[in-house]
Amino acid sequence: MHLTSIARLGALAAALLGAATVCGNAGAHQIWLEQKGQAAHVYFGEFGDNLREASPGQLDKFRIQSATWIAPSGSKPLQANKTAGAFVLNGKVAAGESIIVEENAYPSWEEKKDGKATRTVWIPAARLVADGKAQAPALALDLVPTGKPGQFQVSYKGKPLAEAKVNAVVQSGWGKEAWSDAQGLVSFPLPWKGTYVLEVQHTDKTAGQRGAEHYDKAMYVTTLSLVQPQGVAPLPAGPALPPSKDHD
Template sequence: MTITSIARLSALATALISGSLLSGTAGAHQIWLEQNGQAASIYFGEFGDNLREASPGLLDKFTLKNVSWIAAGAKKPLQASKTAGAFVLNGKVAPGETIIAEENSYPGWESKKDGKVLFSIWTPAARIVADHSAQAPALTLDLLPTGTPGQFKVTYQGKPLAKAKVGAVVQSGWMREAYSDEQGLVSFPLPWQGGYVLEVHHEDKTGGERDGKKYDHASYVTTLSLVQPQGVAPLPAPAPVAPSKDHG
């Protein structure tokens, strides 16, 4: 395990002992989509570290009721069935199609700053595509292929998001980071054959309301999963990291 991985897990454990995932720590985890020949599945953990949370455990904090398949302007809801290690969907993507998922019910938490109690929420989301076909924004914080291989677009509430840090990682742990430009565009080399997960974070301190409860701070993390058919043969994935223990 890398030093970064150990630091992330240590931070996660500290947050769990306090009863909830905190904003900065939650950002170390992500949800992402993978697909086999039969169906797509949603995982929670850290793709680049081969960490997949389980049930019973942190996976049980999710409901994943907002999952959809989109193609050629058509949109239909998908069901997410929880297993011991993932949520399995009753659908998959083909070229030109996409599946999106957004968790809008993850438990919020209170914290104190300068003697004031603040309520925060965390919204993880994920998208998977089968090719580089251009897609339209559909998630609150979205990360989209533009139609040009290696180029992607970041949007927030449907509008381009500039200066957003985006990371691209493969299962072996290889990673690159870049920032979006004024049009929300960001580009990466995709040298490896196989699966990539791209990730973007955004913090919104304007406040709002969710499920009838006001919040002061919102944190978002969204991933985009894709498979590169050509390239250098991938390096082996690291040994799986044991799922975290849920103290909350």
């Protein structure tokens, strides 16, 4: 083995000391944000599996009508332009800023059990930050940095959400999970240099109405994307998985 490889493995072992590694096999899709040059891109798929849905295909189930740029000085709406592989937003983030996206029109579905039908709505959302400066929650289910390295806060409808499982993953598939405390706080080691996507889920079993549609429960999935400027050089992402073929 080359000396450079031995050194790399030593650095890797040190970075992962005490951390759990898991494959990025999420049970359901997510949306997440990445900054590409002068624009932010909204992807649908599974970041840790290097899966991005496309159009024509599953990406066409989205409309992305709510996208907002947030800064200490104020906020403004952003426009989303759908391309073959993502929605491109006319905005980017700098220090202390965020971009948030929430999809409120994804098709609902019905499940039947013991003769009872239950209708569920799925509300995916995403936040992109440029650094770890503290941010205020703005999404129904939100995950924001607190200003302390590796610390984040989960909130639901503006209040801290306890006992929420948060997953942090990088594109190579490395991941770690943690649970929020009574104040909604959760902390992660971020050993790798590069992009992380953190995900939190919450199901509200309170019946409600979306437009003219009544539902029995709402499933929220929110991601937070950030770039760690320092750390161990990231392992390469696995081969890109093909987009789903069905359009149902």
